[in-house]
Amino acid sequence: MTAPVSETALAHEDPLFASLPGDIDVSFEFFPPKSEAMAQTLRNSVEALAPLGPRFVSVTYGAGGSTRERTHAEVVRIQNEAGIPAAAHLTCVAATRDEVDDVARHYWEAGVRHIVALRGDPPTGETRYSQHPGGYANAADLIGGLRRIADFEISVAAYPEVHPDSPHAEADLANLKAKFDAGATRAITQYIFDPECFFRFREQAEAAGLGGEIVPGIMPVMSFAAVQRMSGLCGTAIPEWMAGLFEGLDERPEARQLVSATIAAELCRRLYAGGVRQFHFYTLNRAELSYAICHMLGLRPKGLQ
Ligand code: FAD
Numbered sequence: 001m002t003a004p005v006s007e008t009a010l011a012h013e014d015p016l017f018a019s020l021p022g023d024i025d026v027s028f029e030f031f032p033p034k035s036e037a038m039a040q041t042l043r044n045s046v047e048a049l050a051p052l053g054p055r056f057v058s059v060t061y062g063a064g065g066s067t068r069e070r071t072h073a074e075v076v077r078i079q080n081e082a083g084i085p086a087a088a089h090l091t092c093v094a095a096t097r098d099e100v101d102d103v104a105r106h107y108w109e110a111g112v113r114h115i116v117a118l119r120g121d122p123p124t125g126e127t128r129y130s131q132h133p134g135g136y137a138n139a140a141d142l143i144g145g146l147r148r149i150a151d152f153e154i155s156v157a158a159y160p161e162v163h164p165d166s167p168h169a170e171a172d173l174a175n176l177k178a179k180f181d182a183g184a185t186r187a188i189t190q191y192i193f194d195p196e197c198f199f200r201f202r203e204q205a206e207a208a209g210l211g212g213e214i215v216p217g218i219m220p221v222m223s224f225a226a227v228q229r230m231s232g233l234c235g236t237a238i239p240e241w242m243a244g245l246f247e248g249l250d251e252r253p254e255a256r257q258l259v260s261a262t263i264a265a266e267l268c269r270r271l272y273a274g275g276v277r278q279f280h281f282y283t284l285n286r287a288e289l290s291y292a293i294c295h296m297l298g299l300r301p302k303g304l305q
Pocket of ligand 1: 091117120121139162164165189190191217
């Protein structure tokens with residue numbers, strides 16, 4: 001049987017990953033470990049990814065500030081032991097302004113200069129976010145507080161598919177603008193699977209006069225069921241073809257990993273073709289997938305380039 005012309009043309013185009021110069025900046029996100037075994041996994045992952053020279057790594061903050069100490073410990077440890085600039089995520093949830101300010105001051109005193117400033121999600125058991133009495137109202141308000149404490153570098157969250165609490169895309173963009181105006185220098189997006197969705201968002205942000213850097217968040221899929229659950233909550237669309245690709249792989253972790261790397265690498269390649277040079281990886285504390293994708297994008301351990 002003869003293949004359709006378009007299919008043949010696609011298959012004969014240049015190899016997707018040939019000769020990429022690795023002219024990209026990457027950052028890696030981790031979550032604070034809950035056990036000694038998980039702490040070891042995290043240490044191994046940081047060690048594996050460090051040679052790629054990330055411009056920063058970041059550590060998340062558990063719902064309701066539940067990981068305050070563990071986030072602090074990991075951020076400081078990574079910065080001191082691995083020598084990578086580390087950013088601490090910080091939210092407004094379930095804390096007064098004074099309490100949040102104290103956490104930020106401790107970071108500054110420990111040498112941490114970068115905060116990912118977030119409103120946060122409602123604490124477990126609550127469905128809607130409500131401002132803590134005496135707390136910061138939202139991320140933009142938190143940025144104002146951080147600016148009064150010290151000259152932090154500040155990253156924030158952005159939502160190409162619109163935050164579920166937002167009435168519409170314009171309001172969400174206006175909120176992002178308020179965060180840049182308050183002092184953020186970079187927005188990291190909720191994870192996306194469709195490059196066009198990122199390009200549209202970037203265009204809308206430019207048209208709305210947003211000047212800051214917007215970095216796509218890349219989620220290499222570890223568990224498709226978990227990603228489906230998360231996407232239901234955060235509003236990221238999962239393309240139908242992706243469900244088809246993960247079908248039947250629940251009991252085949254190695255095959256799943258290969259499929260996952262292929263999908264994420266293609267997404268990054270298409271983003272790269274559209275001019276994207278910064279990528280933020282949600283590593284889920286595992287190095288290999290993110291490492292493989294960076295490698296395919298041409299990134300090599302520093303000193304080997
Ligand atoms: P904001 O920017 O404050 O706003 C959220 C929504 O509310 C927006 O849609 C906005 O339009 C609307 N809004 C805000 N203020 C107003 C207002 N005054 N009037 C009307 N609407 C308003 N969560 C954690 O708990 N810990 C983490 O470590 C963490 N890290 C994250 C990292 C990244 C890169 C991303 C993308 C998300 C992260 N989250 C984290 C999730 C985040 O906390 C949630 O998405 C949360 O619901 C919104 O936080 P935000 O900072 O985007 O909020």
